[in-house]
Amino acid sequence: MHExxxxxxxVHGAADFSxxxxxxxxxxxxxxxxxxxxxxxxxxxxIRAGRHAQLNADRLAFLRQ
Structure with a gap:
């Protein structure tokens, strides 16, 4: 992955038990x-289903960097 x-x-959910x-x-x-x-x-x-608004906002912010 270093490459x-x-x-x-x-992004990760802290309550993801799987x-x-x-x-x-x-x-x-x-x-x-x-x-x-x-x-x-x-x-x-x-996370995509339960936090879609927050996830999309974070994705857009990341792409705008």
């Missing part, structure tokens, strides 16, 4: 240079 040369947005943040995202965010990490404290695995 990824583009800015990267990683892919716990301690195992997945924290490690991934550290491996990719120039990463923006967003964690939604009460979101689970279905």
């Amino acid at each position: 990824i040369g583009l800015p990267t947005l990683i 892919a716990p943040v301690d195992v997945t995202r924290r490690h991934t965010a550290e491996l990719i240079p120039d990463t923006t990490y967003k964690e939604y404290p009460t979101a689970g695995h279905g």
